[in-house]
C-alpha cells in the first residue's frame with residue numbers, strides 16, 4: 001500500500017476513534033440527562049398531586065385519605081400530557097384509579113420495602129405497568145408519603161418511554177449527521193496531513209536522486225524539528241561531506257595530473273639535451289675537441305635528472321609524512337660554517353661574498369641533516385641569484401627559538417613571484433635558468449615542507465634588483481606529535 005494511503009488510514013482511524021468515543025460518551029450522558037429530567041418532572045407531579053388531593057383532619061391531625069374528585073381532575077389534565085398515575089394506600093392496595101378488583105395491582109414487595117425506608121424509586125421501565133399499558137413502555141417514579149412517621153400512601157407517576165426515546169432519537173440523529181460531516185472532514189484532513197508528510201518525504205527522495213546523479217550541491221530547508229527534519233539535516237551534512245570528498249578527489253586528481261605533467265616537462269629538457277648529444281656523437285657531428293665537453297654536459301644533465309627524481313621522491317616522502325625527524329640540540333653556527341665550506345666554490349664562481357654572522361654558541365633544536373638541507377637550499381639559491389654581491393647568514397637565539405636569516409644582494413623578486421616560490425616547479429623567471437645548479441623548482445617547496453615538519457616558520461622579503469631575505473624560526477620545544485604537511 002502506498003505510504004499516502006497508510007498515512008491517511010492512520011490519521012482517519014485516529015480521528016474516527018476519537019469522534020466515536022466522544023459520541024458514545026455524549027449519547028450516554030444525554031440519555032441519563034433526559035431520564036433525569038423526566039423523573040424530576042414526574043416527581044414534581046407526584047408532589048403536587050399529593051398536596052392537592054390529600055385530606056388531613058387538621059383538628060385531630062389525622063390522615064383521612066385522598067380527595068377523589070381532585071384526582072380525577074388532575075388525571076384528566078395529566079393524561080393529555082401522556083402522564084399516568086396510581087395511588088396505593090399504606091397496605092399496598094390500589095386506591096386510585098378506581099378499577100375493578102381484578103385489574104388492580106400492587107407495588108412489588110422489594111420496592112415496598114425501599115419505599116418504607118423513605119426511598120423514592122425511579123424506574124426506567126416496569127414490566128407490570130408496560131403490560132397494563134398494552135405493552136407501551138413506561139418510565140415512572142414511586143414516591144412514598146408518610147404521616148406521623150407511618151407510610152400512608154405511595155404514588156406512582158409514569159410517562160411513556162417512547163416520548164423519552166423520541167427526544168433521544170432526535171439527539172442521536174443530529175449526532176449521526178455531525179459524525180457524517182466529521183467523517184468527511186476527517187478524510188479531507190487526513191489527506192492534507194498525509195500529503196504534507198509525503199511531500200516532505202518526496203523532497204528528500206528528490207535530493208537523494210540528485211546525489212545519485214552526482215549533484216552534491218543540495219541544501220534542504222528545515223523548519224520544524226521532527227524526525228523527518230532530522231533526517232533532512234543528516235542528509236544535508238551527508239551531501240556536504242560527499243561534496244567535500246568529491247572536491248578533494250578532484251583536487252588530488254588535478255595535483256596528480258599536474259605533477260605528472262611537470263615532472264615529464266622537467267625531465268624532457270635534460271633527456272632532449274642528452275639525446276641530441278648522443279645523436280651528434282653517433283653521426284660524428286661533434287668535432288673531436290668538443291667531445292669531452294659534450295660528455296661532461298651529458299654527465300651534468302644525467303646528474304640533474306637523478307637530482308630531479310630524488311628530490312621528487314624526497315618531496316613526496318615529506319608530504320606524505322613518510323619521514324621521521326630525529327631532532328636534537330646542536331650548534332647552529334658550526335653547521336652553517338660547514339655549509340659555507342661546501343658552497344665557497346659556488347660563491348667564488350659567482351663572485352659573491354659569503355659571510356656567517358653568528359655567535360659561536362648559538363644552538364638550534366632540529367634534525368641535523370634536514371637543517372643542513374634547508375639552509376643549503378636557501379644559501380645556494382642566494383648564490384644562484386646573486387652576481388658580484390654579498391650573502392649574509394645570521395643565527396641568534398630567541399625566546400625558546402632560534403632565528404636564522406639569509407640575506408643576499410641579488411636580483412630579488414616581485415611581490416607576485418614571492419607569493420609562488422613555495423609551489424613545486426615554480427621558477428620566478430624561466431629565463432633565469434642556470435643548468436649548472438640544476439634548477440628544478442623543487443628546492444623551496446621541500447624547504448617549506450621541512451620547516452612545517454619542524455613546526456617552524458619561514459618568511460621571505462624581497463625587492464627586485466635589491467635582494468632577498470629569508471627568515472627562518474626553529475622552535476626549541478616542538479609539540480610531541482608530528483603534523484602532516486598540508487601541501
Ligand SMILES: Nc1ncnc2c1ncn2[C@@H]1O[C@H](COP(=O)(O)OP(=O)(O)OP(=O)(O)O)[C@@H](O)[C@H]1O
Pocket residue numbers: 377381382385408410411412413421426427428429432437438439440441442443444445468
Ligand atoms: N634568493 C633568491 N633571489 C631571487 N630569487 C629567488 C631566490 N630564491 C628563490 N628564488 C626564486 O624562487 C624560485 C624557486 O626556488 P627553488 O629553490 O624552489 O627552485 P630553483 O632554485 O629554481 O630549483 P632547485 O632549487 O629545485 O634546483 C627560483 O627559481 C627563483 O626564481
Ligand SMILES: [Mg+2]
Pocket residue numbers: 377380381443444
Ligand atoms: Mg633552489
